[in-house]
Amino acid sequence: MESSNTTEVKDLGSLLLDVGIMLLSSGASCSRIRLTITRIASAFNYHCYTTIGPKSVSLTLNQDDDNSLFNGMRSINQQGVNLKLISGISRLSWDVVIKNLSIPEIKNELNRLSALPHYPRLIILFLVSLSGASFCYLFGGNAIEMLITFGATFIGLFVRQEAIKKKFNQYFCVYFGALAASLFAGAFIKAGLPIDLEHAFATCVLFLIPGVPLINSFTDLIDGNIQNGMVRGINGLMIAFSIALGLVTAMHIYNFK
Amino acid sequence: MNELILFEKFFWFGFAALGFGILFNAPPRTLFAIWLGGAIGGILKIILLYYNKDAIVLASFTGAIAVGIISIPIAHYRHVPPMIFAIPSVIPLIPGVFAYRTTLGFIKLTGAIGADYNTILAETMNNGLKTLFILMSLAVGVAIPMHVMRKESAKNIRLIKK
Structure with a gap:
């Protein structure tokens, strides 16, 4: 017994x-x-x-x-x-x-x-890109800007998935994703298309935003799990910082002001 | 306000939420609810912003509370924890443009101190605080309905008294 x-x-x-x-x-x-x-x-x-x-x-x-x-x-x-x-x-x-x-x-x-499997990779890429295009529309973008955001998100997410597969540091993965997306979006602006910089640039990296770490961070803080909340919050800030770094790199390469 | 544009925005807010639902691997049975929740939260924010252009924090907060309230019956109906539905649904409310402007502002602030330094400082502060407070209000807004009910699990909340 x-x-x-x-x-x-x-x-x-x-x-x-x-x-x-x-x-x-x-x-x-x-x-x-x-x-x-x-x-x-x-x-x-x-x-x-x-x-x-x-x-x-x-x-x-x-x-x-x-x-x-x-x-x-x-x-x-x-x-x-x-x-x-x-x-x-x-x-x-x-x-x-x-x-x-x-x-x-x-x-x-x-x-x-x-x-249990994740969704098929193509479906993830397609729908996340569609959500990038939706963001572009909601922030006031037109059809051309939406298409560019769609492409930029597609490429950025693809690069990030590949980086995760190659087992890079998670912040590096985010940086590569942001850099790829903003390089793609920036190429069209550099080519002279009449595009609002803010619409295409600000929305093409939104698929990387650390929504879950930030929301969980505040949920934990409210429940009194202060330590975990702080850790998750700083993790979210680091991801946001990586995104910003990717954007800035692309802006310096294209010499945008 | 133009109803057609409002309807279009409703539609696109839904897709913005749906994409994140797929990215976070939400169960297929919740996807339509995520689409609808994102659309309702987003459209509520747009309507409130139409009446008061400056109240972006309050508008986002209201949208998040709406998503939080809807998440409780959905959790019952679809047998999932409310956060499964609530997190992808509030993502379209995230202040992407403000965060972008804040980042750019910080970069400009690291440069030389020119004549417009004070303006940039004020704008960056404004955008940064908006970003911070909107993010906080999203997290709190989603959690509030659960806390008001004072139950740890949505399953213990009785919608109809027996």
Whole structure:
């Protein structure tokens, strides 16, 4: 009896760490990570205490008598945004509560979720470019400027994806993306087309904006996770700085004033 | 206000949000909701700006609150956490042009101190603060409806009393 209990708590502990790490690396806010972990742990009648660092999750599982049964920690190095994973894990945590899933079943479901494919690359490129063109229209651009922004976003995102594949530093990836996009947009202005610099230049790099880090940063700050909030905020600022650096490089190359 | 232009903007705000939904790998069942949420938040901002040109921060804040409020029934209907829907939907409200002008201003400020230095300083400060406050109001606006309900999960919020 004693031994089967210890294996269960070990399995559950490593499972919860997996859940926490998957959520953290796909861009969930701290309160969501804590909520999901606690929800699954309490479905198995354990108390769970978590610490969420900027790149790590550690937790302790206790039973009612407050004896510590499991201590563990796990860390990540790569962060991205994957909303499909967050919503999948959220659904899974409710299934655990409602349908009483067993630990192997949860493990299978987690494996299935992490193997879920992204959208096809061409669809991502096309729709993100379309959203770049929409931004251009909303900031007052005309049809030609929208087309240029579409092309610039397409090329910028392509370059960034390739840079990520080649495992460059994440800020370098953003810089390359911004540089490629603004070089493409700037070429048309240099060629003498009557284009408003602000419309084409300001909107062609908008696909890089660190929306998720900045919004998560404030969400964490409001919830009192000050440390994580600050880390995410500075990460967002670094990305914004990389974008600016890319723009400035292109402007100096083309000698725009 | 011209209704046709308003409708066009509604349409394009939606696509701006949709692109980010795809980029962030949002589940397919939420994509239409993201399109609609982005469009509603954006159009609300445009309408408010029409009545008061200077209130860009307040207009963005209202748009974000609208997205936050819509996100709760969507979360119920589509069985996703509200943030899945809310984050791509508020991205079209992000002040891209102000951020761009701020960056350019900072670069100009690193140059020589000329006659128009004070003007550039004032403009950069203005644009930078607008960017900062709009970003803050977006994050807070999305979170407010959840905090007002005082529930940690959207699933615990009962829309219709049983």
